[in-house]
Amino acid sequence: MGYRTDINGTRFGFASLKGLLAKATPERSGDALAGIAAEGPVERIAAQVCLADVPLRDFLDDVLEQDGDAVTALIFEQHDMARFAPVAAFTVGQFRDWLLDPATTGAQIAAIAWGLTPEMVAAVSKIMRAQDLIAVAAKLEVVTRFRSTIGLRGRMSTRNQPNHPTDDSRGIALAALDGVLMGAGDAVIGVNPATDSLPDFIRICEVLEAIRTQLDIPTQHCCLGHVTTAIAAIEAGAPVDLVFQSVAGSEKANAGFGVTLPLLDEAYDAATALGRAPTGANVMYFETGQGAALSAEAHHGMDQQTIEARAYAVARRYRPLLVNTVVGFIGPEYLADGKQIIRAGLEDHFCGKLLGLPMGVDICYTNHSYADQEDMDILLTTLAAAGVNFVITVPGADDIMLNYQSLAFHDAQFIRDTLGRPPAPEFAGWMAANGIGTPEVTLPTLEAALGQLRLPAA
Template identity: 55%
Template sequence: MKLSTNLFGKSYRFRDLKAVMAKANEEKSGDQLAGIAAEDAKERVAAKLVLSEITLGDLRDHPLIPPEDDEVSRVIEEAVNERVFAEIRHWTVGELREYLLRQETGGEQLRRIGRGLTSEMVAAVAKLMSNLDLIQAAAKAEVVTACNGTLGHRGVLAGRAQPNHPSDSIQGVKASLFEALSYGIGDAVIGVNPVIDSGDSVRSLLEATKDVMTKWEIPTQNCVLAHVKTQMRAIRGGAPADLIFQSLAGTEKGNDAFGINVELLDEANELIHRQGTGAGPNLWYFETGQGSELSSEAHHGVDQLTLEARCYGLARRYRPFMINTVVGFIGPEYLYDSRQVIRAGLEDHFMGKLHGLPMGVDVCYTNHMKADQNDMDNLAVLLTAAGVNFLIGVAMADDCMLNYQSTSYHDIATLRETLGRRPAPEFEKWLVRMGLMENGKLTPLAGDPSLFM
């Protein structure tokens, strides 16, 4: 495996594969904070050149985090389809990029190739792609999942209704939820982030959202995004949960910081399939985000893009209904400005889709980042063009509980109208019955939450 090259009259030699992967990454403040980023654009180009000539077999034979040291590595390794991998092990990363960009729209070959890739291979090819490459390749992949409704059909842009409230007020949650529904948002999930991480609070929020779904016969699914252990207590106590949720990291040590491991996730998986209220078969909701492993000093010297890809390798073990990267939530220590956030959002979406996952994105930023709402509008348009399965909707794009900026309910409605996208098919039929949509367009009733009061 060659780890050196000559470029611009200078010789570049990289210590190991981990260094090549880190320095080939696009500029990220998190990699700079970890001390592993390229020194300048020339070194970054040199690393990309070296990476482009490394074979997929070399990547598998030289794991960045050995399976004997990390259970996420073991999950990723065990999932590789050996027949597919045998066909492509001699491809270089550059050849994999060319193959992905040549494929016809439809996604079957992308799904097949993805089953033969480790997460490090997926990360490697993402590093060689331009933003437009990431959009083009991801747009070809269609990943459809089913719970009470379906998600991921071509031409569909779904929205998660995120009706959070700073005191878990049921009345406040419902007020925000009614606004979401009035704009046609909530087909991905009605998902509440609780302030109080207790079984009783989670149960009351699940019951409240399920009551709204039942009363109005809404073909969607509910979820409360507490810690998985808290949700498990609520479900065992009879709470009506369609999906079970957990945030993921890309290393065993990172997941230790989240208070989870594969054994616990396996137990939760068995519980939601046995006692959950979702029709299935896909009953998980995962969230990720570049930089979480660095936050918990669990990155092993690996760059944040590659660690993010490893989150997807863990997630696909559970065949989730939905997964999204909360791309700009962690802060400027990891993604400094809008350029880095936009790049990360496109990378994450592409990598999730190549893993065969129903990928969404929380197009978001925090107020201490060098970004604004116009930047988020730009990323939302790019992701919609790339075929993102869903986006997150919060009232007025301002989450009053988590204190960050995302996309609003009417932003998602605008993206649908502008770029010719539709809600999930079952949900659209419901919107038509409610008089909120006609011929794929919102009616004058849209945006009035009093319809549900």
């Protein structure tokens, strides 16, 4: 199947839907690295014009991924033709117009989520401006629950990320308390462990459990080790709240992460069986990021934004509490600068929300990227306007273990103060009861709080 269009008398042809999607993608360094990007702005515009006329049904007939890929099979298994029916006659351009129509409500969009494939939502994002991505995402409310309720309209939650380069218990606790006393952590207090050993994983869970229970914080915690380590920790009786795993948009890329769908099924069953969450609560946490499949040479010729959207099919299989894209973490080889990071963050949030996921974003960049904290301020503010479920925050915006730049606890406070986005209601109530965010702080100082905690032995 080929696609053609004329621009000012010049004929542009695209041999496949996969190639058309790649050429229509807003400029980014990863697609250029893969050799699939448009040759320049004229070809890119031609591809976008051509893509706007593609019927959505073509995405059901033209399989972008190789036969036998587990993620491709999952996408078609998930697809609900009845839910697709309201938009089945649309082209990509008509779908964009319908999404942006003020008469189209968030409830109507949410009702078709399981009728959409990741490739459809990636396609429509490619012909949308930044304000379009914000406007549509802002219509959508995706609510999940554990001990706190995340994603309610008009609120923005945070992950408190107290990483430590040696996984020192007191170092983790100190950073976590720093965030808690700034009102950060209603989505999760989550640690990326420096190692993936089972004893360290269990100890980190115990440290986070001590903080949560001794301060009676209405939140959940997570040690972001490999899913196999989490399963082993559950079997050993560790206090595991959320089970985490990085996922990607092809079977080969997931194999690079050491995961398969059956393994994720096992993890979901283990986390649910623990009974630490209320019945029906969400117990999984997934992380994605543009460039992951390309860096693993597992993108199969797809552009990095489309294959990123395919990762969301994996995530939504497990009704997760949290999903976030680590949008600038992989480096400038994939997103070269602040402009590309901002665009990718808005795309990922839009695509995830359109597929029914509780999307968060790690608003971040590596130290060798052409980006800075002002770019992150712009992305944070636009995502807050778009209704992002949560963002990641670290002490001073500088993650001293992963060696990248994210958001500070203070940045979340900026959004609360300027845009009126309070945290989850349970957490907000706990903050109010303890005077956090007011002059009448009744919790102890950071040093005193650390001294009062009873931490597990190292």
